[in-house]
Amino acid sequence: MIKPTARMHLSPDDVQFIATTLGKSRAGYEAVLSLLASESDRDAILDDPELFESITTQPAPANISLSLYFYVLIRHALRHFGMEKVDISDYLASMLAEFSKPGRAEMISESSQKEYRYLVDMLAALLEAANAEQEFEIQSHIGNYSMFLAGVFPDYIYKRATYGRPGPDVSYYEQVGSSGYQHASRSRAAEKFNLSEIFSVLASHFSEIRRALNYMADQYMHLDRQPNSMDKMMRRVQDYIASNRMRFS
Known part of the structure; x- marks a missing residue:
């Protein structure tokens, strides 16, 4: 069963990538980690334009999960089209990550x-x-x-x-x-x-x-x-x- 879990299940590599990208100093790094731990603040962090730029401009954006990769891209695209519902981006990201597994889309x-x-x-x-x-x-x-x-x-x-x-x-x-x-x-x-x-x-x-x-x-x-x-x-x-x-x- 595919559920909207991309935002809630960030991997340790995801968290490190986000904190390193957005936290330019040690204090900033710790502040981002603290915000990611809060459900109410996490969405704002994931919407940060700098995170999107980092993921889309790097040849290989670190070892981030497919869930985070798709969420940031889908969220940016949907907002470009005037769609702000976070749970829709979350579900679609979870679905694309799941369908990226060999043969899963056909099952x-x-x-x-x-x-x-x-x-x-x-x-x-x-x-x-x-x-x-x-x-x-x-x-x-x-x-x-x-x-x-x-x-x-x-x-x-x-x-x-x-x-x-x-x-x-x-x-x-x-x-x-x-x-x-x-x-x-x-x-x-x-x-x-x-x-x-x-x-x-x-x-x-x-x-x-x-x-x-x-x-x-x-x-x-x-x-x-x-x-x-x-x-x-x-x-x-x-x-x-x-x-x-x-x-x-």
């Missing part, structure tokens, strides 16, 4: 034995769910998997939809992912794990959040070896047109 849960590479197979598995808890796991994973692919790897989706055997475009992932989150948000399991509101926001703002993750991947992560390729530019043009249609419809 419904960490203990799953079967891998699903296509949303249609996950939807088929949903019809065979034995109980409400399994339905919740599959629905939330459909939302997560859709956000993961459409948010971090939009060029992969664009190329599959454009060349060769036609595949679904990003709007398909938005529709299926939003529906998965929406159904998951209404589950008793979502209430049990305090995920109802998070999933509801992800469902209702899937498109905007997906675009923020696209921005993060394009501007901060540089996953594409050809960052200015025609495919990337055409993907952005299509996305711009689609977003304006939604805005004025």
